[in-house]
Amino acid sequence: MKRAGLAWPAFSNGHVKEVPMGEKTVQYKGTNQKRSEFIWGWLFLLPTMIGLIILNIIPIFQTIYQSFFKTGAFGKGNVFIGFDNYTKMFQDASVWQALLNTFKYAIVEVPFSIIIAIVLAVLLNRKMRGRTIYRTIYFLPMVAAPAAVAMVWRWLYNSEFGLLNHLLNSIGLKSVNWISNPNIAYISIAVVGIWSVIGYNMVLFLAGLQEIPRDYYEAAEIDGASGVKQFFHITLPLISPTMFFVSVTRIIGALQVFDTIYMMLDKTNPAFAKTQSLVYLFYKYSFLESNKGYGSAIVMLLLLVIMLITVIQMICQKKWVNYN
Amino acid sequence: MKLKKVIVIALASVMTFSMAGCGSQTSESAAPAADSGTEAAATEGTETATVSPDTLTVAVWDKNQEPGLTQIVNDFTAETGIKAQIQVTPWEQYWTMLEAGATGGSLPDVFWMHSNEITTYSEYEMLLDLTDRISSSETLDMSKFPKEIVEIYNYDGKQFAVPKDYDTIALWYNKTMFDEAGITYPDDTWTWDDFADACKKLTKEDGSQYGYALKPSNNQDGWYNMVYDMGGEIITPDRTKSGMDEEGTIKALEFVSGLVKDGYTPAYEVMTENNPEALFEAGKVGMITMGSWMLAELCNNDYVKANCDIAVLPKDTATGRRASIYNGLGWAAAANTDKPDEAWALIEYLGSQKAQQKQSDLGIVISAYEGSETNWVKAYPDFNLQAYLDMTEDMVIRPYSKHTTVWEDMISEKLIEAWNGTKEVKDICAEIATEMNADIAEE
Numbered sequence: 021m022k023r024a025g026l027a028w029p030a031f032s033n034g035h036v037k038e039v040p041m042g043e044k045t046v047q048y049k050g051t052n053q054k055r056s057e058f059i060w061g062w063l064f065l066l067p068t069m070i071g072l073i074i075l076n077i078i079p080i081f082q083t084i085y086q087s088f089f090k091t092g093a094f095g096k097g098n099v100f101i102g103f104d105n106y107t108k109m110f111q112d113a114s115v116w117q118a119l120l121n122t123f124k125y126a127i128v129e130v131p132f133s134i135i136i137a138i139v140l141a142v143l144l145n146r147k148m149r150g151r152t153i154y155r156t157i158y159f160l161p162m163v164a165a166p167a168a169v170a171m172v173w174r175w176l177y178n179s180e181f182g183l184l185n186h187l188l189n190s191i192g193l194k195s196v197n198w199i200s201n202p203n204i205a206y207i208s209i210a211v212v213g214i215w216s217v218i219g220y221n222m223v224l225f226l227a228g229l230q231e232i233p234r235d236y237y238e239a240a241e242i243d244g245a246s247g248v249k250q251f252f253h254i255t256l257p258l259i260s261p262t263m264f265f266v267s268v269t270r271i272i273g274a275l276q277v278f279d280t281i282y283m284m285l286d287k288t289n290p291a292f293a294k295t296q297s298l299v300y301l302f303y304k305y306s307f308l309e310s311n312k313g314y315g316s317a318i319v320m321l322l323l324l325v326i327m328l329i330t331v332i333q334m335i336c337q338k339k340w341v342n343y344n
Numbered sequence: 345m346k347l348k349k350v351i352v353i354a355l356a357s358v359m360t361f362s363m364a365g366c367g368s369q370t371s372e373s374a375a376p377a378a379d380s381g382t383e384a385a386a387t388e389g390t391e392t393a394t395v396s397p398d399t400l401t402v403a404v405w406d407k408n409q410e411p412g413l414t415q416i417v418n419d420f421t422a423e424t425g426i427k428a429q430i431q432v433t434p435w436e437q438y439w440t441m442l443e444a445g446a447t448g449g450s451l452p453d454v455f456w457m458h459s460n461e462i463t464t465y466s467e468y469e470m471l472l473d474l475t476d477r478i479s480s481s482e483t484l485d486m487s488k489f490p491k492e493i494v495e496i497y498n499y500d501g502k503q504f505a506v507p508k509d510y511d512t513i514a515l516w517y518n519k520t521m522f523d524e525a526g527i528t529y530p531d532d533t534w535t536w537d538d539f540a541d542a543c544k545k546l547t548k549e550d551g552s553q554y555g556y557a558l559k560p561s562n563n564q565d566g567w568y569n570m571v572y573d574m575g576g577e578i579i580t581p582d583r584t585k586s587g588m589d590e591e592g593t594i595k596a597l598e599f600v601s602g603l604v605k606d607g608y609t610p611a612y613e614v615m616t617e618n619n620p621e622a623l624f625e626a627g628k629v630g631m632i633t634m635g636s637w638m639l640a641e642l643c644n645n646d647y648v649k650a651n652c653d654i655a656v657l658p659k660d661t662a663t664g665r666r667a668s669i670y671n672g673l674g675w676a677a678a679a680n681t682d683k684p685d686e687a688w689a690l691i692e693y694l695g696s697q698k699a700q701q702k703q704s705d706l707g708i709v710i711s712a713y714e715g716s717e718t719n720w721v722k723a724y725p726d727f728n729l730q731a732y733l734d735m736t737e738d739m740v741i742r743p744y745s746k747h748t749t750v751w752e753d754m755i756s757e758k759l760i761e762a763w764n765g766t767k768e769v770k771d772i773c774a775e776i777a778t779e780m781n782a783d784i785a786e787e
Contacts (some may be wrong), residue, residue: 093464094447180614181626200613288560288756289616290764307440309750310464 087316126274128210137221159219170283205291228262408640412708451678466499493672505674507712546630560759578743589777
């Protein structure tokens with residue numbers, strides 16, 4: 021993380037100065053090499069940039085544009101209606117409920133997926149038998165198709181025929197409506213999210229852990245620090261850059277939750293109104309009711325919320341992220 | 345070191361996967377730029393690698409019908425030499441897929457149409473106009489199809505689809521449970537009151553067995569029928585106003601949600617997590633109302649085969665009416681297909697008496713073609729399929745308007761509170777009617 025973070029500004033500083041000079045003539049000594057570096061640098065960036073522009077940046081502006089229209093079917097017959105979609109959205113109680121649902125989901129999913137992943141990473145970051153096997157097992161959910169994962173969990177959770185309730189009943193407990201009780205459903209969905217993402221977070225933390233020099237631990241051991249103390253005073257501060265990265269990406273990911281909700285809950289589910297996320301609402305309006313203009317307005321709200329949270333995180337990182 | 349390698353490989357493979365995902369997305373989003381048919385066909389090709397450019401793509405949503413339809417399409421290929429391949433997309437994703445295809449100019453060549461969506465597709469000229477081809481056809485006779493179904497697919501005097509089938513609703517019951525409870529099997533004398541009474545008797549106190557199961561979204565195969573029996577309606581015949589706040593409609597919804605409140609159905613939560621047919625097949629409920637399109641699913645289930653049979657729907661005591669909501673799919677073709685003649689040949693064949701007869705004989709669905717249903721009854725000899733045909737005596741076309749899905753989904757969502765019993769049915773119906781009228785006005 022750290023190196024990547026430093027390399028970027030250095031590179032961009034380099035070329036910002038270079039652009040006006042390079043364009044005119046090759047006046048300066050040694051610029052030949054710089055110029056070729058510059059060209060090659062951009063050449064290597066090109067595939068990513070083209071991808072980003074075509075798949076992300078252009079669609080973002082199209083979405084903004086579309087959110088001011090009452091859209092016809094199949095992208096034809098759009099009528100400009102100014103801010104009507106937005107005023108409708110601000111009065112729409114289901115949008116605010118969905119925003120709240122999305123936050124509830126994120127508040128459960130993000131902390132747990134990070135904490136569990138750190139603990140697992142620390143436990144697996146030492147010499148032990150079958151280490152690679154464990155790492156593979158924890159990473160596997162990440163490789164499985166999200167839709168398939170959701171289908172399997174849906175059956176586990178089924179209130180009538182599901183394995184979880186079967187186990188509960190066999191030890192004499194009552195059945196729980198895992199995905200149809202409005203107070204529990206979002207947690208059940210978040211558990212699937214946590215389960216799916218732990219392996220990925222763990223791999224990132226493992227990479228972070230391996231950057232910590234062994235000397236620190238050796239020195240701490242000589243001073244008589246216990247394992248727990250080492251963890252809190254050496255490990256945690258030194259992987260804080262990784263933690264920052266993971267929490268930023270995870271929060272963004274969690275706020276975009278859609279597939280598990282879509283796959284696991286029926287639209288007549290009594291918990292649905294208290295569980296559906298903003299992205300689900302976006303999907304509903306854009307693709308089920310083919311009201312793409314309103315769907316775009318909803319997704320703009322999500323974009324705004326995500327940007328706001330990410331900016332706050334960027335500001336707050338100075339307080340706790342230790343770049344050593 | 346080893347770990348790093350593993351991570352590198354794992355990440356690399358994840359990235360390739362996601363890039364592959366992006367790849368197919370690009371080709372889809374790039375399609376709008378290309379208006380030539382060959383480009384569209386190329387896009388199709390990337391989605392299903394096996395389809396060669398001279399093969400017609402045929403999109404359907406019911407996997408139960410796929411084996412039978414494949415036989416019919418193979419007959420077509422043998423007769424004409426035109427190849428066609430059926431692709432199944434489940435109902436939940438079918439319309440999203442089709443809309444994306446229509447927007448991107450890469451619709452399948454031939455596909456199923458539904459009364460919910462036909463107006464949008466014909467209004468925006470996404471469908472091949474079949475009017476002239478039909479009138480000059482020798483094998484296709486539109487007068488042999490039910491008039492109302494032909495009408496659904498007629499927009500501004502142009503015919504955009506050829507009827508494929510029609511469906512009615514009937515009552516499925518579990519004979520074993522009826523015997524055990526000492527109730528006589530349902531027949532054409534049954535009223536909805538008898539039905540409610542049977543629900544009560546079939547329900548066991550320990551929660552192992554219930555009378556009936558129905559979701560708010562089971563409209564066509566469920567509460568719509570009761571609404572019309574009890575003198576209500578969903579939408580006025582001229583499709584300009586909601587009928588959801590009419591007396592008969594409220595009565596029917598009070599009746600059906602009353603069954604849930606009285607505990608004659610499994611808990612609402614259980615019903616939303618499991619479809620009625622799943623509960624029926626698991627021996628959880630004694631009765632369900634089901635459309636004829638579900639035959640392949642239910643008749644091939646071992647438990648259902650051993651224990652269950654079919655009867656006509658009950659009638660209403662007061663009105664004496666026994667209505668069945670019915671609907672029929674249509675075969676449509678894409679307006680921008682590069683093989684319009686081949687696509688038409690297929691549709692013409694599928695609408696011919698021969699293919700329609702075969703569709704009925706195989707028990708796939710009740711074919712729309714007049715007189716073809718006689719063999720359909722014999723498709724599953726263990727069951728009284730005649731009940732579905734008896735339901736044709738009083739049929740109501742499935743309520744639709746221009747954007748049916750918008751208000752239909754809204755109704756399903758609002759009715760959760762009726763099924764739950766958290767709100768008065770009357771109030772919910774008033775709310776639904778207001779919103780539905782607004783939706784219709786906006787169309």
